Amino acid sequence: MKEEKAVVVFSGGQDSTTCLFWAIKNFKEVEAVTFDYNQRHQLEIKVAKSIADEVGVKHTVLDMSLLNQLAPSALTRTDIPIEQKEGELPSTFVEGRNLLFLSFAAILAKGTGARHLVTGVCETDFSGYPDCRDVFIKSMNVTLNLAMDSQFVIHTPLMWLDKGETWKLADELGVLEFVRDKTLTCYNGIIADGCGECPACILRKRGLDSYMRKKEERSEY
Template sequence: MKEVKKALVVFSGGQDSTTCLFWAKQQFDEVEAISFDYGQKHQLELQVAEAIAVKANVPFHVYKLDLLGQITSNALTNADMEVEEDKPADRPPNTLVEGRNMLFLTYAAVYAKSKGIHHLVTGVGQADYSGYPDCRDEFIRSLNQTLNLSMDYPYEIHTPLMWKNKMQIWQLADELGVFDLVRNETLTCYNGIVGDGCGHCPACKLRRNGLGHYLKDRKLGNG
């Protein structure tokens, strides 16, 4: 009997994780999505994630990790802190949530083991590096080994966007048939605006720049 390949996607409802969700549906027999309520200012992202998971026809789970928002100070959890529009040269941006990807993947791994799932999928990447240390390939490979050892269970963390820039991520979404969904229904904006977002936060600038390059490339027939 053929082995059923199952995957769990760490899912936020943003451009990258949504692209990964549909990539996973193409790669695996069964897919689930997991999100975390970590005290983020924009709870709307959890609603957006659930709506996209329903459209993708995958089971969706949300778990609380709100302690993270209590012990860190950043612009995504602190209502009194404004998102920096330009990345500082001497430190990570103030949207860095310390330890977020490590905790998300660790809790996702615990859940996955309980369900007999060996494959974890996350939308991190370092091609368009934003100064987040927990988006690096080196970190993911290290954590993968740590999870395997800590739970004596063979995980494989997949990062399909690791070496793709935003233009290439738009291209992948188009190839997966979800370009319009990703463009209009995801929430990437640090200021909590669905679709094209506010247009001036770092996440929106990166997304818009990649989209412009991809649409130009597609128009020229190179996509």
């Protein structure tokens, strides 16, 4: 039996779109929330809106432009190169992003009668972002419930999946081609397979190639 209502933190990328379809399968009612923090590619917001419209879920865009002012990164500034130096977080890390996103998603959820929050963070294939770790999510869940006297449950369907397994999940949900063709993961703002050169595109392609190779091997037996 499906659970009640969920709010999905939604960027229109591979991971959050897979999570959106996962939520649609597992909850009676689903909403999506996208955050506008003046990110490097405003196309991200258009893609998120287009996907939400196509699958028929209510979509809210919240203004988080203050985050851009407080936390400059390669995702918020075109003059900051996309890079990762040895022993440092990638230049794409936005300080406090998931902390704020989950806080505001919870406020939205409580106002709409939802207690389930879904986010696509992952600790298996990630760039060392501290706010993608399972320990942070568990801590945040406790904090939200204490702060708002509520019983939120944060779901992280991708937490222990690598990119190949994330593609496998999309395939099992019947949306692999949808995710491949209509999402925006690329740091250079190119929909679908992207530029093929930035870290996000390389990780995405490596995962897809790995999954498709295993799928073909299975079909031979």
